[in-house]
Amino acid sequence: MERSDPLVLRLLDAVTQGLNVLGSALILVLMVLFGIDVGGRVLFNAPVSGVPEMVTLSIVAIVFLQIPAALRQGRMTRSEGFLNMLHARAPGAARWLETLFDLIGVAVLWVIVSTTWPIFAKAWDTEEFIGALGDFTAPVWPVKLTLIVGGTVLILQFLARIWRRHLL
Numbered sequence: 001m002e003r004s005d006p007l008v009l010r011l012l013d014a015v016t017q018g019l020n021v022l023g024s025a026l027i028l029v030l031m032v033l034f035g036i037d038v039g040g041r042v043l044f045n046a047p048v049s050g051v052p053e054m055v056t057l058s059i060v061a062i063v064f065l066q067i068p069a070a071l072r073q074g075r076m077t078r079s080e081g082f083l084n085m086l087h088a089r090a091p092g093a094a095r096w097l098e099t100l101f102d103l104i105g106v107a108v109l110w111v112i113v114s115t116t117w118p119i120f121a122k123a124w125d126t127e128e129f130i131g132a133l134g135d136f137t138a139p140v141w142p143v144k145l146t147l148i149v150g151g152t153v154l155i156l157q158f159l160a161r162i163w164r165r166h167l168l
Contacts, residue, residue, distance in 0.1 A: 064150025
């Protein structure tokens with residue numbers, strides 16, 4: 001009989017997939033915008049204002065929107081030679097080593113998220129923007145918020161991996 005994940009894990013996976021779709025949509029929007037910008041430059045000598053700034057902001061947002069899904073789907077880049085050998089010889093030790101890696105991931109992401117929060121709050125309070133006044137400006141806070149949300153979901157996915165590995 002196939003096991004079913006608890007509701008909380010299914011909800012986490014749904015949120016993770018939603019962020020992934022949002023990241024893909026952002027990539028599509030950037031591709032269209034970039035095409036319009038290049039066409040405007042070549043055909044009319046009139047680039048779209050702010051495209052470099054939007055690309056700069058969006059790259060970080062896309063990474064943090066899509067990395068939780070990459071982790072959930074087992075698509076994070078890693079070398080598995082030693083782990084495969086350890087799984088064959090000592091599966092319990094391999095599970096605990098993977099748990100240690102996941103806990104390190106939680107710790108690193110916690111540092112990133114917790115240090116980004118004050119930066120987000122400052123960007124929100126001061127209405128920080130990127131660009132040049134009179135030409136193009138965009139607020140910075142949405143990207144900082146995306147980093148916090150995506151980082152938090154990634155922390156939860158690391159913890160879900162531990163839960164699935166040891167308790168399910």
